[in-house]
Amino acid sequence: MKASKALYAGSFDPLTNGHLDIIRRASRMCGEVVVGVIINMSKKSMFSFEERMEMIRKATEDLPNVKVDMFSGLLADYVNQNGFDVVIRGLRATMDFEYEIQMAQMNARLYKDDVETVFLMTDPQFSFISSSMAKEVHQLGGSIQGLVPDNVLEAMDKKVKSL
Numbered sequence: 001m002k003a004s005k006a007l008y009a010g011s012f013d014p015l016t017n018g019h020l021d022i023i024r025r026a027s028r029m030c031g032e033v034v035v036g037v038i039i040n041m042s043k044k045s046m047f048s049f050e051e052r053m054e055m056i057r058k059a060t061e062d063l064p065n066v067k068v069d070m071f072s073g074l075l076a077d078y079v080n081q082n083g084f085d086v087v088i089r090g091l092r093a094t095m096d097f098e099y100e101i102q103m104a105q106m107n108a109r110l111y112k113d114d115v116e117t118v119f120l121m122t123d124p125q126f127s128f129i130s131s132s133m134a135k136e137v138h139q140l141g142g143s144i145q146g147l148v149p150d151n152v153l154e155a156m157d158k159k160v161k162s163l
């Protein structure tokens with residue numbers, strides 16, 4: 001496979017081990033992977049965009065071809081302006097499929113150059129995780145050890161104590 005520049009975008013509020021598994025696998029397939037934190041003011045969040053980026057940087061520090069950035073507006077504009085040729089998405093279950101195919105097909109119309117959306121099947125041990133569920137269980141005192149990276153869990157503990 002030729003070296004490609006891939007985007008893996010999402011809210012990452014916060015990063016989970018499901019996301020990290022996708023990032024690791026994408027980093028083995030692609031020349032460069034940019035984890036793009038989407039600036040979405042309408043989604044109520046636990047962490048600021050900077051905090052999310054810092055947590056992702058820490059969790060991926062052993063992956064030299066992974067970079068972290070943030071962007072707002074259309075994903076396709078960010079892709080066109082930054083020369084990406086691959087967009088990575090993780091599929092957790094069949095329920096993700098309908099939404100993902102709609103997004104991929106809409107984005108395909110908006111890309112200026114040849115850009116492929118590549119779907120990676122989530123490792124079954126992470127197929128049930130979402131950031132919201134991790135936050136809810138953690139806030140109610142349940143253990144989420146192993147579901148989010150250790151540095152994310154530390155940051156979540158600190159955040160809850162500071163509330």
Ligand code: COA
Nearest residue numbers: 009010011018019038073074075090103106129130131132
């Ligand atoms: N492992 C664990 N969780 C995962 C996961 C994985 N592999 N893949 C997705 N998730 C979870 C996320 O944690 C998140 O959970 P939450 O809702 O509980 O927080 C949920 O799936 C949704 O992910 P999120 O990152 O919030 O957004 P999204 O997947 O819906 O889409 C973008 C993100 C950036 C691709 C999309 O919003 C976008 O393109 N935005 C830009 C605007 C635009 O261009 N719109 C037109 C699109 S055609």
